[in-house]
Amino acid sequence: MKSLTYVYCLVLSGRRPGVSRRLTAIGVPGAQGTRAIAAGRGLWLIAASVPADEYDEAALAAGLQNLDWVSRRAMAHEAVVEQFLTARAVLPMQLFTLFTSDDRALGHVERQRTEIVSVVRRLERKLEWGLRLTFDEQAVRDAVTAGHAPAPAGSSKNGSRRADAPRQRRGTAYLTQKRDLLDVRRVQLEAARSEADRLFTVLERDAADARRRTSTEQAAPGSRLLLDAAFLVPTSRTRTFRAAVKRKTKELGSAGVIVSLTGPWPPYNFISPSAVPRRTATARGLGSRRGQAAH
Amino acid sequence: MARPHTDSELILGSEDASLLDIVDNVLNKGVVLSGDITIALAQVDLIYAQLSVLLCAADRVLPDEASELTERHSRRHARRSRSSTSYEADRSLIRRSSPRRRA
Amino acid sequence: MRLLVYAIIDGARVPPPVVEPSARLRAINVGRIAAVVGHRRHAPAPTLRNIRQYHRTVSAIAAAVPAILPARFGTLVVEEELSFILRTRAASLRTALKHVRGRVQMTIRIANRGGELTPGTETHEAPALGPKTGRSGSDGPGARYLRNRVSPEDRETRRLLTPLRRSVQGWVHDEQVLHRAGITSVYHLVSRRSAAAYARALRTAAHKAGFDIVVSGPFPPYAFAATM
Numbered sequence: 185m186k187s188l189t190y191v192y193c194l195v196l197s198g199r200r201p202g203v204s205r206r207l208t209a210i211g212v213p214g215a216q217g218t219r220a221i222a223a224g225r226g227l228w229l230i231a232a233s234v235p236a237d238e239y240d241e242a243a244l245a246a247g248l249q250n251l252d253w254v255s256r257r258a259m260a261h262e263a264v265v266e267q268f269l270t271a272r273a274v275l276p277m278q279l280f281t282l283f284t285s286d287d288r289a290l291g292h293v294e295r296q297r298t299e300i301v302s303v304v305r306r307l308e309r310k311l312e313w314g315l316r317l318t319f320d321e322q323a324v325r326d327a328v329t330a331g332h333a334p335a336p337a338g339s340s341k342n343g344s345r346r347a348d349a350p351r352q353r354r355g356t357a358y359l360t361q362k363r364d365l366l367d368v369r370r371v372q373l374e375a376a377r378s379e380a381d382r383l384f385t386v387l388e389r390d391a392a393d394a395r396r397r398t399s400t401e402q403a404a405p406g407s408r409l410l411l412d413a414a415f416l417v418p419t420s421r422t423r424t425f426r427a428a429v430k431r432k433t434k435e436l437g438s439a440g441v442i443v444s445l446t447g448p449w450p451p452y453n454f455i456s457p458s459a460v461p462r463r464t465a466t467a468r469g470l471g472s473r474r475g476q477a478a479h
Numbered sequence: 480m481a482r483p484h485t486d487s488e489l490i491l492g493s494e495d496a497s498l499l500d501i502v503d504n505v506l507n508k509g510v511v512l513s514g515d516i517t518i519a520l521a522q523v524d525l526i527y528a529q530l531s532v533l534l535c536a537a538d539r540v541l542p543d544e545a546s547e548l549t550e551r552h553s554r555r556h557a558r559r560s561r562s563s564t565s566y567e568a569d570r571s572l573i574r575r576s577s578p579r580r581r582a
Numbered sequence: 583m584r585l586l587v588y589a590i591i592d593g594a595r596v597p598p599p600v601v602e603p604s605a606r607l608r609a610i611n612v613g614r615i616a617a618v619v620g621h622r623r624h625a626p627a628p629t630l631r632n633i634r635q636y637h638r639t640v641s642a643i644a645a646a647v648p649a650i651l652p653a654r655f656g657t658l659v660v661e662e663e664l665s666f667i668l669r670t671r672a673a674s675l676r677t678a679l680k681h682v683r684g685r686v687q688m689t690i691r692i693a694n695r696g697g698e699l700t701p702g703t704e705t706h707e708a709p710a711l712g713p714k715t716g717r718s719g720s721d722g723p724g725a726r727y728l729r730n731r732v733s734p735e736d737r738e739t740r741r742l743l744t745p746l747r748r749s750v751q752g753w754v755h756d757e758q759v760l761h762r763a764g765i766t767s768v769y770h771l772v773s774r775r776s777a778a779a780y781a782r783a784l785r786t787a788a789h790k791a792g793f794d795i796v797v798s799g800p801f802p803p804y805a806f807a808a809t810m
Binding site: 497498500501502503504505506508509510511512513514 | 587590617628630633634636637651652653654655657659663664666667670671675678687689767798799801802804805807808809
């Protein structure tokens with residue numbers, strides 16, 4: 185056969201989703217005729233035709249050896265899926281979900297319909313937001329250093345030290361500063377970590393679901409990544425969610441924590457249900473697999 | 480149960496070993512035979528988690544074509560979150576648009 | 583009645599090896615490859631009994647042929663579908679058969695509490711919206727390469743595996759590594775006749791390095807059957 189059906193995602197929509205030529209332009213290399221295929225009851229497949237010799241098993245086996253080849257297609261895949269964020273629900277397919285024909289794609293959806301419907305119900309009218317908290321060690325060190333500076337001018341977070349500084353001899357001042365800088369790592373990093381945990385707990389309450397990458401806890405002691413989490417937020421609560429993050433960003437800034445909120449994303453991390461009920465889990469990994477970590 | 484003395488005992492005794500091997504080999508291994516092709520690159524979320532790796536890769540391959548995409552992704556990873564988009568008005572009824580197919 | 587697929591083997595004009603007469607297996611040839619199948623109405627449930635029986639059948643077939651790709655447990659298809667699969671995937675299946683010809687799988691297990699969880703190590707399969715795929719220990723070379731690029735081996739695992747790898751590198755044609763619950767499993771594809779020497783060299787190396795390992799095999803190449 186000459187071409188295969190490449191499926192980007194499933195979309196839940198009351199009427200046929202608009203598909204412009206632009207989708208083909210931003211889609212996977214070689215794609216043609218990006219289209220919405222009706223799968224019944226408001227479900228649509230967003231698919232395109234791709235040349236078989238570029239996406240058949242042999243081509244994929246070769247392409248998978250090449251991160252560049254894969255990444256280019258991964259980003260194109262993502263670009264198309266994102267176009268449907270405004271739909272009632274979008275279920276991204278995994279990279280390289282290919283069928284030999286549209287009919288076979290529909291047949292597959294039909295066989296999986298029960299599962300798909302339950303996933304759609306969970307994800308309907310919700311979007312994923314990514315939250316990363318990193319510890320800005322340099323900023324905190326700078327604050328400590330500034331606190332030890334002999335010049336009285338300039339804003340310093342360590343006001344009390346500033347008052348004492350002119351009185352101390354140079355040697356003592358140096359040692360004190362050294363100690364404080366070491367403290368940055370030990371004490372403030374710990375404090376930053378608990379702040380990050382607290383923020384996760386607070387935001388989790390407002391979200392329909394939340395997942396965090398457990399490996400940050402196993403990361404090296406000096407690691408700067410405090411939290412890497414995804415939240416599934418009802419679209420009706422987007423504003424309050426973002427406002428909560430913004431509020432906390434100011435508070436956390438003084439503890440040397442950088443907050444990075446990204447989104448909205450298609451709900452890649454929430455396709456599979458959590459294994460553990462949300463409220464009793466302390467931490468879970470992003471994505472289905474990592475979430476079932478401990479055996 | 481006695482405390483294991485060696486790591487190998489920790490892993491398993493010989494009977495358990497063969498059972499473990501059988502189950503380990505038979506479940507989740509073996510060639511998947513389906514007319515359709517799909518792969519799960521050890522989870523897509525892995526790719527997205529390492530997006531920064533991909534960004535560099537894409538830059539190297541296609542500085543022009545990839546630039547629009549990489550730019551969008553770079554912006555996304557900047558501290559600002561994206562501006563809110565408007566959402567489709569609620570369509571309360573989803574009508575059957577085609578008869579149910581038989582598998 | 584549908585076909586339960588046990589394995590893919592080289593195509594042949596002679597009848598399939600008589601293994602487990604009670605299972606009434608037959609070979610369906612398409613081009614230069616063949617599927618060894620039995621007849622069933624429903625896919626067998628993954629009970630211990632069925633898993634053991636499946637393993638016995640695959641092992642018996644493996645003993646009689648030079649190259650075998652064990653099929654995923656419970657692969658049930660209609661005959662037309664099977665012919666379609668064998669036709670469209672002939673090239674990649676032949677490549678995979680070539681890779682495992684004359685070779686067996688050996689499994690090493692090591693306690694590795696320091697080993698970090700790497701992606702693709704979970705056995706739980708989340709409900710996939712796409713067709714079921716090869717995962718978790720049966721990834722093909724392409725998928726493995728990518729996974730390693732993105733998430734390279736951690737230091738502790740490398741420390742444990744390096745002396746072992748060195749001791750058997752002349753015999754190993756392919757390798758897969760999985761971590762699960764503090765145990766690292768290493769699957770090696772080695773030639774059938776080297777299996778004993780391989781195992782001896784491995785145990786010596788482990789003893790020298792001062793840690794315990796469990797070596798098992800030879801097995802049919804379950805971990806090396808995937809094509810991508």
